[in-house]
Amino acid sequence: MRKDQQLIPEVPRPNAENPEELSDKLKVTEPKKWAAGVPAVLAAFADILEETGPTRGMGALLKMNQKHGFDCSSCAWPDPDDDRSPVAEYCENGAKALAEEATTKKLTGEFFAENSLADLAKLSDMEIGKKGRIAQPVYLPKGGTHYQPVTWDWAFTKIAEHLNGLDSPNEAAFYTSGRTSNEASFIYQLFTKEFGTNNMPDCSNMCHESTSVGLAESIGIGKGTVTLNDIHDAEVLMIIGQNPGTNHPRMLTALRKAKENGAKIIAVNPLKEAGLIAFKDPQTVKGIVGSGVDIADLYLQVKINGDMALLKAIELLLYQAEIETPDQVFDHKFIQENTVNYEQFIEHIKQYKVAELAEACGIPVGQIEAAAEMLKHKSKIIVCWAMGVTQQKNGVDVVKEITNLVLLKGSIGKPGAGLCPVRGHSNVQGNRTMMIYDKPYEKQLVKIKEVYGFDPPTAHGFDAVDSIKAMHDGRLKVFFAMGGNFLSATPDTTFTAEAMRKTRLTVNVSTKLNRGHLITGEESIILPTFARSDKDEINGVPQLVSCENSMGVVQQSKGMLKPVSDDLMSESYIVCYLAKAVLGSRSVVNWDRYMESYDNIRDDIEKVIPGFEEYNKQIRRPGGFYLPNAPRAGKFETDDWGGKAAFNVAGLPMHKPEADEYYLTTIRSHDQFNTTIYGLEDRYRGIHNERRVIFMNAKDISKAGFKAGDQVDISSHYDGQERIARLFIIVAYDIPERNTAVYYPEGNVLIPLSSVADKSNTPTSKLVFVKIRKHDS
Incomplete structure (x- = not known):
């Protein structure tokens, strides 16, 4: 080293994962037998x-x-x-x-001056989130350790310098979380297309993408076909790979009404979940002083990824019943008039034996027969599912198998019947309707050009998984996130963190601090925005935005709380300022017009997207309006199948875990939503004051020489690489043998980025094979 050279102290690197620490306060109680x-x-x-x-x-x-x-x-x-x-x-x-x-707590420049990224990373996700609302734009310089306050104009200028300095627009990616409104989502995708890229990863890529692909290929639309009133009127409801008591608690009220109307409910889930057992509605007398309402008439504790075998077993039993009593079980009139590939499907299902399928799914034959009996002579059938289905290697095919069952019974396009994927985040379905998609359809691009006059890019962009790979390879230089916590929501945490650190700039539009703000590119900017409950006014005129729920209803949302800071900006305003700063005079879009009133955004949405006629009028109707849904009306707009719904033929998954490997799925605690951790009380499962736990069958614990309460490390092995999640506590739980579960995002480090669902590219967060060993201290 020359004398004039000096050693530069190494900047502490923030940890991309929750601290590998235990609270010493874990308390395990009996799981609840009812929810709410x-x-x-x-x-x-x-x-x-x-x-x-x-x-x-x-x-x-x-x-x-x-x-x-x-x-x-x-x-x-x-x-x-x-x-x-x-x-x-x-x-x-x-x-x-x-x-x-x-919350009234807020983070100002003083907070960021006192807290380095490395220090904040020592906190748990819950502790980071509890710090408060971000109150002003902040910037992390190259080599910096602390965020520092900046003005909005400075932030947009910095972002514009980076984006306009790229060799290609495709060196940037623009992520969207499901919290973003229809209005902000529409102009966000409009900006990215005018900028010149379809790199638009979104949260749907990581959750219900398998649903979108499977349903679109089967029935012509990537959405569910039922309304809330259909749930109330159903004769049989199957709930597969979904835990409504924790993830969609208001669904329990609909299930209670269905039960009161005589419906039977079949629950399919590896874990016994309180919300699928019984519900105490706190708005009823029986829910306060009584025993509540039983939910599941039949609870099928399927093995992880055993759903395909279970569905085929039920279909085979129904087929055998149809042979015994022709025209009494299948709706042949519906099948003949509305479907294709029925004969191929029947030939396929006939090759199986019920006993073999029962062994594959882990459900006794008698219980499968009970499920088939419930369905045999009913047509008002609804199947509900969530990520327990979609985040599997064969997630698309399982969605199609669910569709097969519904088609056999003619249980679609009529009241009380249909397909019900239950979406997670509040407007994730609306984002896709607003064309947040890395693979835009030609007719959408044609409409953009017709309305706005520029040529949008036609090449497919990067989804969430491909964006991570592209960042890691150096092909993406700027990552812009409209909400969410991309780092913690995605799999393969260590790899994803390495990828994020290879970018030149990361930008997050956020309400609160999260771990994703601590793992950054060379430079980083946080732009603070309004929450849904915040009052949003333009020149003193209150504004409203809109969202689309799981059943295709678009309704208004108008905040009413005074924002905690005067230095916040709405998502729509952020997009407009961004577009003006980046595109300048070369833009053909009148961004100033959008900033005058969100009504102007909706006027243009009406011109571009079908189903939004008289948008401003319809959105002001109490309760909003339903978007068109052809299958709900008994029609199937399938290009490949001539306007008919298609039966699908798919085999069983073939898993060959090693003798010391276990099936592992990630789950949420009751005290969280997505990556936001509200607290440490998963009271339904009886877990208190701790999240680093692994649920195991008691027999497996004994066979492996463990005992409940032991501290263990968990490892997955994929493509010759070992991934390790350290320091978890074993909890004995009612779960099938060789099946285990850990909380998300703590378990994400175990999920390989290259393990994805066929066709949808969704990470397989609901199945990874792991080994468990005593904690190496």
Whole structure:
């Protein structure tokens, strides 16, 4: 080393994962046999009072999910068309989501000066999120250790310098979370197309993409076909790979109504979940002082990824019943008039034996026969599913197998029947309707050119998984995230963190701090935005935005709380300022017009996207409006199948785990939504004060020489690479043998980025093979 050279101290690198620490306060109690009730009310109000105070929080609760209020930023379960509760049209987790965003705590320049990224990374995800709302734009310089306040103009200039300095627009990617409104999503994709790229990864890529692909190929639309009233009127409901008590609690009210109307419910899930066993509705007397309502009439504890074998077993039993009593089980009139490939499907299903399928799925033959019996002479059948189905290697084919079952019974296009994928984030379905998609359709691009006059790019862009690979390879230089926590939501945490660090600039439009803000490119910017509950005004005129729920209803959302800072900007304004800064005079879009009123954005949405006629008028109707849905009306707009629905033929998955390997799935605790951790009380499963736990069957624990409470490390082995999640505590649980579960995102480090669902490219977060060994301290 020359004398004039100096050693530059190494900057501490923030950890991309939750700290590998245990609280020493883990308490394990008996899992609950019912969901909600008075404890849910108390837990919800406790969070509201702590974060917002009684006046601000309680006032907002009365407006959440009301027809002239604001949309909950949590799940996408639909609101009733008519009979909404005047005091509590929300659930426990919805109230907790409101508490998170309506908090009065805020992060100013002083906070960021006092807290380095490395220090913040030592906190848990829950602790990071509890710090408060981001109150002003902040910037992390190259080599910096702390974010520092900047002006909005400075931030947009910096972003424009990076984007305009790229060799190609395809060196940037623009991510979207499901919280983004229709209006912001529409102009966001418009900007990216005018900028010149279709690199638009979104949260759907990581959750229900398998649904979108499977349904589009089978019935001509990538959405469900039912309404909320259909749920109430169904004769049989199958709930597969979904835990409504934790992930969509308001669904329990709909299931209660269905039960009161005589419906039978079949639950299919590897874990026994409280919300699938019974429901105590806190808005009813029976839910407060009584035993509540039993939910599942039949609970099938399928093996992880055993859904395909189970569905085929049920279909085979129904086929055998149809042979015995012709025209009494299958709806042949519907099949003949509305479907293709029926004969091929029957020839395929006939090759199986029920006993073999039962062994493959882990369900006794008698229980499968009971399920088939429930379905045999019913036609008002609805199948609901979520990520337990879609985040599997064969997720697309399982969605199609669900469709096969519905088609056999003619259970689509009629009241009380159909397909019901239950979406996660509140507007993830609306994002896709607004053309947030890395593979835009030709007719959409033609319409963009017709309305705006520029040629949008036609080449497919990067989805979420491909974006991570491209960042890691150096092909992506700028990553812009409209909401969300991309780092913690994606698989293969270590690899993803390495990828993010290879970019030149990361930008996050956010309400609160999360771990994704700590793992950055060479430079990083955080742009603070309004939450759903925040009042949004332009020149003193209150603005409204809109969202689309899981059942295709578009309704208004109008915030009512005073924002915690005067230095916040709406998502739509951020997009407009971004477009003006980046595109300048070469843009043909009148961004200033969009900034005058969100009505102007909706006027243009109406011109581009079918189904939004008289958008501004329709969105102001109480309860909003339904988008067109051909299968709901008994029509199938399938290009490949001549306007008919298609039966699908797919084989069983072939898994060959090693003798010491276990099936592992990731799950949410009851005290979280997506990557947001509200607390450490997974009371339904009886886990308190800790998240680093692995649920195992008691027999497996004993066979492996472990005992409940042991500290272990978990490893996955894929393509010659070992991934390790360290320091977890074993908890004995009612789960099939050789099946295990850990919380997300703590388990994400185990999921290889290259393990994805066929066709949809969705990470297989619901199945990875792991080994378990005593913790190496």
